[in-house]
Amino acid sequence: MWNSPGGLAALEYNTEALTGPAEPEFLRIKLAAPGQKAAFLQESGHTIRKTSLGRSELPRFVKRESNGDTYVSNVPMVDQGAKGYCVVASCQRLFGYLGIPCDQHEMAQIAGSDADRGTSPMAMEEALKKIDSRFKVNFKPLAYRLRGGGLGVPSGTRLIDVNQAKFQKSIQDYTSKGVPLLWALQLGIYPEVPQISLQAGGGHMRLILGINAEKGELIFTDSWGAGHEIKRMKISDAFQATLALYVIEPKEY
Structure with missing residues (x-):
């Protein structure tokens, strides 16, 4: 980090670039004006970070349209690019919505993501457990399906047996409170x-x-950039395709 009268700058990179033969996974430089020091330090991870939104604030982001759509708005878009970062990119979007300054590259390091193979939800679950107290959030698996393969969800692992009605109710309960869900x-x-x-x-x-x-219909979004903000699938189909469902929400009101 550099601090001068003319401004602030921080160079960020993955730590593996210093400890092994691998090339840097990412390099990023952040710039800010001198008057933005406090926010800049928080964004760059040099202060204790916490969510800026409490549970009681989230319902104001719920939109109810005349066509029957009820969904969470104001979720920032992230483009995961060609990397297998769908898990960490989705988490970055969710954290950005909650006001947590953590991006997909940082999450990839925590979760042990591979740019080609992606991230196992089981690994992401363990990573989120490690950081939930730091960011004042609650992380909880809502459902696993008895299904092998796909995103690394092993058959029978902590199965929470849900039918379609319970699946739909869980989604309605959380999203109506302004809480998006992570869907594998x-x-x-x-x-x-x-x-x-x-x-x-x-x-x-x-x-x-x-x-x-x-x-x-289920209303969802993909982390593939512009054009993927609002998408739809029949709830019955979505239930059958589901491998796992997770929730992350602020601890305090």
């Missing part, structure tokens, strides 16, 4: 709108934003 699923099995254009199949993680109960 198998792609390419059921139709969705718009159609998948980047990843045609395999394990994936995305954010569930809400539901249109009248039409029986």
Whole structure:
């Protein structure tokens, strides 16, 4: 980090670049004006960070449209690019929504993500357990399906057996309070709108934003940049495709 009368700067990179033969996974420089020192230090991880939004503040981000859509708005977009970072990119978007300054590259280091193979949700779960107290959030798995493969969810691991009605109710309960959900699923099995254009199949993680109960549709978003903010799938299809469902929410009101 550099501090001068003309401004502030910080160079960030993955720690493995200093301890092994591997090339840096990422390099990033942040710049700020002198008057932004406090916010800059917080954003760069040099102060204790916490969520800036409490649970009581989240319902104001819930939109209720005349067509029956009820969903969480104001979730920032992140483009994971060509890397298998769907899990950490989804977490970055969720953390950004909650006001937590942590990006997908930092999360990838914590979770042990691989740029080609991605992140196991089990590894991400362990990583989130480590940081939930630091960021004043609660992390909880809501459901696992008895299904092998895909995103590394092993058959029978801490299975919470849910039917479609409970699946839908959990989504409605959380998203109506302004809490998006992390959703691990198998792609390419059921139709969705718009159609998948980047990843045609395999394990994936995305954010569930809400539901249109009248039409029986799930409203979700992918971390693939512009054009993937609002997408839809039949709730019955989404339930069948689900591998795991997680929630992260602030601890305090």
